Amino acid sequence: LIQVVGVKEHEKFKGVYWVSFEDGTERLATINLTPGKRVYGEQLIQWEGREYRIWNPYRSKLAAAIMNGLKIMPIMEGTRVLYLGAASGTTVSHVSDIVGNEGIIYSVEFSPRVFREFMEKLVDQGRKNVIPILADARYPEQYVHIVKSVDVAYIDIAQPFQAKILADNADVYVKSHGYVMLVIKAMSIDVTKEPSETFKREIDVLKDRGYEILDMVHLEPYDTAHAMVIGRKTS
Ligand code: SAM
Incomplete structure (x- = not known):
């Protein structure tokens, strides 16, 4: 699995995040309101005590x-x-x-x-x-x-x-x-x-x-x- 190297809030939209991976890619995410639970097989990311769900633009x-x-x-x-x-x-x-x-x-x-x-x-x-x-x-x-x-x-x-x-x-x-x-x-x-x-x-x-x-x-x-x-x- 590719390692996460950082998470930052979206430059315009509060509550939307960019997760950066070690291969240089960035993916959208939101903070999981129900930690541990997936909705559609999305990747869960742990970062600095919070859980994020990767938000797939091909699905949403x-x-x-x-x-x-x-x-x-x-x-x-x-x-x-x-x-x-x-x-x-x-x-x-x-x-x-x-x-x-x-x-x-x-x-x-x-x-x-x-x-x-x-x-x-x-x-x-x-x-x-x-x-x-x-x-x-x-x-x-x-x-x-x-x-x-x-x-x-x-x-x-x-x-x-x-x-x-x-x-x-x-x-x-x-x-x-x-x-x-x-x-x-x-x-x-x-x-x-x-x-x-x-x-x-x-x-x-x-x-x-x-x-x-x-x-x-x-x-x-x-x-x-x-x-x-x-x-x-x-x-
Ligand atoms: N918005 C969803 C998402 O991004 O996860 C995908 C929605 S899908 C393209 C369209 C949905 O609208 C279908 O589940 C369909 O049953 C529902 N739908 C179609 N016509 C509708 C109507 N008149 N009232 C309520 N739901 C309707």
């Missing part, structure tokens, strides 16, 4: 966006997040590490089979800041009794009309001047369109709905035909 689009120079990342300690498309919780787990026990992640997933796997992992790990919700993100009113006001809404559901679904949720749950994070998957939105055309169309939906676009990065080489967009409510 948020990590890919950070690797590709994302400038604004509105998730930090204490942030309240509505996460749409939790799947089995790979990215949710790193967001959970970052927001810590003062933050919360309402995590919506609509596939019962995937949700069961997500629940089993959560129970095994004992992550207390993740609230799993089996629901369809297209109908935000389904979880109005569970979700409180949040700072950030994040969507990665690989379905058509993602920007619209994100705005429908953010209109209800994101606080004034709060943030939205949109993963656009060009292929699953419209296979007949060029990615850039799809990206523009989805961004225009957010603009029309009153969101200012702050940042956008493509996710190659970690994910092809994907982009991450960061927006903010203008009121």
Whole structure:
């Protein structure tokens, strides 16, 4: 195994770290909120009394966006997040590490089979800041009794009309001047369109709905035909 030679905080984002290895490589990581527990087979690193989990950009689009120079990342300690498309919780787990026990992640997933796997992992790990919700993100009113006001809404559901679904949720749950994070998957939105055309169309939906676009990065080489967009409510 290649030895770790250092850990330092990310130059812009609190709660995100760079782990340096003796071969000169650097990898993203977060502090493990549930030490000793892995979520998706990731490497655990012990350094100066803390345990870090390596954050794989090929498995998590948020990590890919950070690797590709994302400038604004509105998730930090204490942030309240509505996460749409939790799947089995790979990215949710790193967001959970970052927001810590003062933050919360309402995590919506609509596939019962995937949700069961997500629940089993959560129970095994004992992550207390993740609230799993089996629901369809297209109908935000389904979880109005569970979700409180949040700072950030994040969507990665690989379905058509993602920007619209994100705005429908953010209109209800994101606080004034709060943030939205949109993963656009060009292929699953419209296979007949060029990615850039799809990206523009989805961004225009957010603009029309009153969101200012702050940042956008493509996710190659970690994910092809994907982009991450960061927006903010203008009121
Ligand atoms: N965000 C995850 C991560 O990085 O670890 C990966 C998400 S995966 C690309 C998309 C997930 O969204 C799938 O698990 C799928 O079942 C879920 N999904 C698709 N449409 C949905 C909807 N309308 N409501 C809730 N979840 C949905």
